[in-house]
Amino acid sequence: MALTVLSLQELIREDFLTCKICYDLYTVPKILPCLHSYCQHCLEPIVRDGVLQCPECRLQTDVPGGASSLKTNFFINSLLELFQIKHNRDLACTVCSDAQKILTATARCLDCKDFLCQSCTQGHCCSRLTLHHKVVKLEEFLAGEHDAEMRLLQEQCCQDHQQEALRFFCDTCSTPICRDCRMLDHFQHKVVSMANAVQRERPSVEQLIDSLAGTIKCITEQEKAVEETIDKLTTSGENIKEKITKYVDDVISYLLAQKEAILGELSAFLTQQMEGCRMVKDELQSQRDKAVSTREFSQRVLYVGKDYEILHLEGMIRNRIQELQTYIPQKLESQIPELSIAWDQPEILSKAALFSLVFPREQLEGDMETVFEPDSEASASPSEESEEDPDSSLESEEDFCPHSEESTPDTPAKNPSCSKRSKRLKHACTFEVNQCFSLGKPNITGIAVLPDAGGILLLDQENDEIKQYSAGGCFQQSIPLPDEGGVFCGISLCGDVLACSSDSFLFFLTLEGKFLHKLLLRGSESSYAITSYEDSYVAVSEGTLCSISLYSPSGHCVGRVEPTDYHGGKFLFIAVNAWEEFIVSDFIKKQIVIIEKSGLILNVLKTSNSLLTKPFSICVDASNNIFVVDQLKVIKYSPDGVTGEIVLSNQSHLKRPRVLAVDEDGRLVLVQEDGYVHIYCF
Template sequence: MATADPQLSELIEEEFLKCKICFELYKSPRILPCLHSYCEQCLEKLLEKGKGTIYCPECRTETRVQGSIRNIKTNFFINGLLDLFESKRNKEAVCSVCVSLKQSPEAVSSRCLDCADFLCRSCAEGHRCSKLTLSHTVVSLQDYTAGRYDEEARLRQEQHCHSHQDTLRFYCNTCSTPICRDCRMLEHFSHHILVMADAVKARKPQVEGLISSLDNNIKSIGQQEEAVDSMIGQLKESQSTIQDCVSKYVSVLVEQLYAQRDSICKELSDFVQQQEKSYLSIKQALHNHMDSAQSTKDFSRTVMEMGKDYEILQLEGMIQSHIKRLQDLNIPAAEGKMPHLVINKDLNKVMLDLGKLKAAAATERQGSSLATELALQCQRRFRGIETFHSLAASTFLDIRFKNLAFRDRDNVETMKKRMLTEMQEVHQPTSESPPPGSTSAPVPSSASAPMPRFASPVTPASTPSSAPATAKGGIWADFDIQVLSAQQHRSTGTDALIEMRRYLEEKLIPRDQDPLHWWQEHEQTFPSLSRLAAKYLGFIASSVPSEIIFSKAGELVS
């Protein structure tokens, strides 16, 4: 359930910047401890309704507010995106310089990304010529509103101190708040001060680690949710099975037994409704935990990747606190009772009492306990079957199955790496064909047995013409030497990788076809893999052991 990392262009969209309560663009956004943001006025209404407590409309997290709503932190991250969004869609913008000079403003044609000012044509030309603004980036209004400079404009955004109107460049580690130069010299003079970038560098890895750890929480919640769905399915299946069983017994009895049947079915229905309601309640709680964890991960990842330094530092404490709170939540377990019918087989007693509905553990469910036990035994017995090399290799090289037969993707990658290693070994010179000029002694056959091939190898006449084995002299001598040098330096790993990719792109053949026949036909296309296929898919067969065991010819004569 992981989601892709958001792009800045996706964040600067009207839907992302809308309050989930009023469905309007955020106005003075405030961020709750659960990392969900809402307009200040919207939160005031929730606070008034909750009598000092706010319940998040999205994740239902409870937040107690001391005093007014202004004690909840402002979301500077959303504010920064709002400023960029509003500046792009401002169709009534006027030249900032003309307004400051009290002149009649002309039509806006440009925007300075450094000053964040709209400029008319003449002011834009003057802006480019002034010594003070010579290095500023002035872009056309059309390109700016089209979003071509979103990234650059976002990088140039600055947050200013509310007290001194100076840029926030430092971070007070003592007070855990971004500060400006004047704040550093006045209120925070004796505190532990860090440069903003250094503070982010020190704190960001810890937050990143916490964000990554949410994957395990999300996976666990997903498994619990699947377990609840399975419980509900078993509950319904048990209901259907027991109803059929009750009907079967009742059908062979006299008329007075129908009252017993109706009584049991009603009791069963009430039990199922009660249990289903309990399971759905657990599922809803798990779903809320899942949404909260996913939302926290998405927002935190967005802040870490798109947030300015002061924004990250302003939110990192809340992010860490909320992630730890999510990890400490007690997730309800999907446990419950399954209905179990106890039939009274004594006919005399059945006439008076057909049976009673009994609640039993899910593992004791009638009709499925044997299947469940067999499934568990198979899971234990064959849990590591994909790591058995010979079986995994033969499956991977079987064109009827390839990598699709593996359940664990990690085992597929492991097998690909092993196959690539063996393919490179196939290219190594053997004792049967030593390289020209080699003076080393031949390797014994027991140390390196020749790789098996198929019975009908491609004849040399059908192979494509190769480069000359030696330089033949003449006007082509220099070129032949270059060809030989290039062939000697060609990486066998590259050839193996290309061959592997080509094989994985091949379509599967029907299961009733012979994979060895397919490899024999494609030996020229996959020279290395075909030899490995002959090794793993072809086994020497003998009937001698069978003869010894089953035929009279194998009996010992004393």
């Protein structure tokens, strides 16, 4: 940055020589440590308890002696002298003018500092004493053509010796002195000429001034960075506003469409049912009229008719009455509708936040070691995917001991503790999901482990197939999924039967992909997570119903698990341990629930009392330990959820873990959203 140098003429201006407090020319200008100058009489009222605060930059200065103790700005004083002389337009000759006779000056002697009239100018130039003085025209002087020469001839007089100029500098006292001062008070001190002192100090002052260029550049860059941050904040804020508005508009449109659809369905249903009811009612009224008419006629014949008339009509009356009595009314097959609302949970509308702000930088600071390389938030359903370039670098967590809170009586496992040093995970192998025979980029949403080290099954949602790999990661075969037009998202192995969830249906297949059964699931979820308990049943997590249904491999519902007094959540991923305890992740409440088969809730792991932030995929090992994918890390909990530790965590934030499983050998199988599979052993 180039240094801007002002000319002397630019400095001798009224705006530069005006006090910023009184807006008048300086009177006894005092300079503050911040280099701002003000009139002494302007500063005196703002001195508070010996402290003076600069009106411009707010720098505080201690002034025990008041404003008068501050240094006088002689630089401003000397410029003021020039300014005032040049702006006095009624200048008289200072040599011959007196009270009786005033002659207008026409020239100025720079050496004598006298204004001269025409006669005095001629005499001044002819006198032997002033022959060599520089006399200039008054017009040139007032125009500023000789300001530089005037500045050179200006001298500051000593305050102690008014007639002596300050021409020396005392190094001992660091102060300018005059000739008399040098011979008296400063006789024993180290004294140099003023010119030599200035010549000595000028390089260091120039160096300091030059160093300000770097400071100014740094501040300018920081200012630019702040402006860029402001622009980013503004852009991000507008984008978030736009997204929220669009989301709410879409939700309103969706709700209105749902309203119109259900009202239309209700109207059609009521019309059909009403028509059936009216037909049955009309028939019953007709039959009643027939019975009333028969009774009235028969009574008249019986009480009024003659004997032979009664006997003559008795057979007909008997037949008619028997016919009426044997009438079987048409069965009314009517259904009384009831309304089921998927979001009919007060907690969802009153407590659960629909929108939230996330701060990736804060999230980055919260993780301690390298493992995953995700790049986006965990999805709300098992089937959501994110596309990024594969680049994985996974390691295990060794020294991690997160803060734990104190437990309370209402939550038995309120304080999951952490181990001082977690058990080290060793990376066994990594492989990429095969794409050679796929139509699209694989999107893995489900995982199952084959028994007896038989390998791994991965559900590829994008290509509607199941890919089988060996325990070492070698591709073995692809198992086709039924062509039902749905979106498959969950997979589980129940004995020798393969269960897959697609939309609101549960399919049972052989390990070769042969279709066995198809069941309609409860609720109205777009996807269902499933797991299996040995070869007994498949457990289906039922979303906002907050329940679990159990289905046998033969395709029959064999039970239902409904947690006691649990509402307002959304069950997502599910696992079951050897004790038939179900572990589910609640997407809305952001917690993990451990439930007995009877429906009794054994423990709830919340974000406020555990290591959790946003739990996602879940599995259990042979020792019933619980493994949870939580945003950018994997947490291992004890079977009861009381203790927990982070066994894998992230630092690079490039790829996010998606689903996981533990095989019979205790190896952890982890699938990232970019299609890479990592296998770890303890």
